[in-house]
Amino acid sequence: MLIDAIDLTAVRRVLLIKLRHHGDVLLSSPVLTALKTHAPHAEIDALVYHDTREMLSGHPALSQLHTIDRQWKKLGPLGQLRAEWQLLSVLKSRQYDLVITLTEHNRGAWLVRLLKPRWSVGPQGPYGRFFKKTFTHRYLQVPGNRRHTVEVHLDALRRIGIYPAPDARALTLLPGADAEASLAAKLAASGLVPGGYILVHPTSRWLFKSWPAEKMAELINQLTARGERILLTAAPSADEMAMLADISARLQRPVASLAGQLSLKELAAAIASARLYIGVDSVPMHIAAAVQTPCVALFGPSGDIEWGPWQVPHRVVAANMACRPCGNAGCGGSWRSECLEKISVQQVLAAVDSLQEALA
Structure with a gap:
């Protein structure tokens, strides 16, 4: 029996802190849902980096979304201090009873000290004495214990007596009416209709997670030879657009791009309108899970148990190599991942066929 569970009836406001990348933030969305389910009277806020805000904006359990802009450092010492102080003032005015941080970032520990909530939850680990002494509750993180990141996030709630039901742990991402309308116009201009295309997102911001361009192009060629309509997407970064240009140059038939x-919300709408998603371990793969679009995901150095598609029909394609998942930026830090290069086009096609047969 948990002897230090908190009294949810005494919780009026909660702050959830997740200062990580886009995918990590989206994978924290079930925590908001579970909190609201178990404490429907409470106002639940979140604090994320400004560039990741669209992963949680519009979440039905969210009262206020606060952000930290990593560009504040360009304002100079005084400008950054002013922005930080303004954020702290807003957070203090909310008078949180419970603060939960899902990362070992020291900013979360500092905020707990400054906001002085009655209860606070943070991860347990070798993060130093200051971090260790900050929280009223710390949830266990067992080294080498391979569990999905969503479940690890939910451990923060289990530690205080909240146990979400297995069917209540879904990801939540709402594209919004504006994004859906603008996406519909772009689809129409590309000659596509909702449900009539496969969305292929070949890239990741970390290119060592990407499948070789020549193999991705061959996969698309084989799909279009079958009569499939394809929509290509990618982030606007120079690296990702260069890879898309390489893939496009190898295509035997024109595809929509x-x-x-x-925008991130438009991408979510595009994935939601797709019949199937194909991509690598990246934010769009998690978006596909959130909007319940069946997906085929290629995994290399990263762990599919920890980061795979969550609660959505899917197939994971990965090479059977003893060294994976290693978590490295390519073999030996080379930004080339042999475990991805070993995946064949036929393996991915077989995964696509298997998933589509299961959905039929």
Whole structure:
């Protein structure tokens, strides 16, 4: 029996802190849902980096979304201090009873000290004495214990007596009416209709997670030879657009592309409208899970148990190599991942066929 569970009836406001990348933030969305389910009377806020805000904006359990802009450092010492102080003032005015941080970032520990909530939850680990002494509750993180990141996040709630039901742990991402409308116009201009295309997102911001361009192009060629309609997407970064250009140059038939042309919310709408998603371990793969679009995901150095598609029909394709998942930026830090290069086009096609047969 948990002897230090908190009294949820005494919780009026909660702050959830997740200062990580886009995918990590989206994978924290079930925590908001579970909190609201178990404490429907409470106001639940979140604090994330400004560039990741669209992963949680519009979440039905969210009262207020606060952000830290990593560009504040360009304001100079005084400007950054002013921005930080303004954020702290807003957070203090909320008078949180419970603060939960899902990362070992020291900013979360400092905020707990400054906001002085009655209860606070943080991860347990070798993060130093200051971090260790900050929280009223710390949830266990067992080294080498391979569990999905969503479950690890939910451990923060289990530690204080909240146990979400297995069917209540879904990801939540709402594209919004504006994004859906603008995406619909772009689809129409590309000659596509909702449900009539496969969305292929070949890239990741970390290119060592990407499948070779020549293999991705061959996969698309084989799909279009079958009569499949394809929509290509990618982030507007120079590296990702260069990879898309390489893939496009190898295609035997024209395909629609909105690469570099979509906001995150529009991308979510595009994935939600797709019949199937194909991509690598990246934010769009998690978006596919959130909007319940069946997906085929290629995994290399990263762990599919920890980061795979969550609660959505899917197939994971990965090479059977003893060294994976290693978590490295390519073999030996080379930004080339042999475990991805070993995946064949036929393996991915077989995964696509298997998933589509299961959905039929």
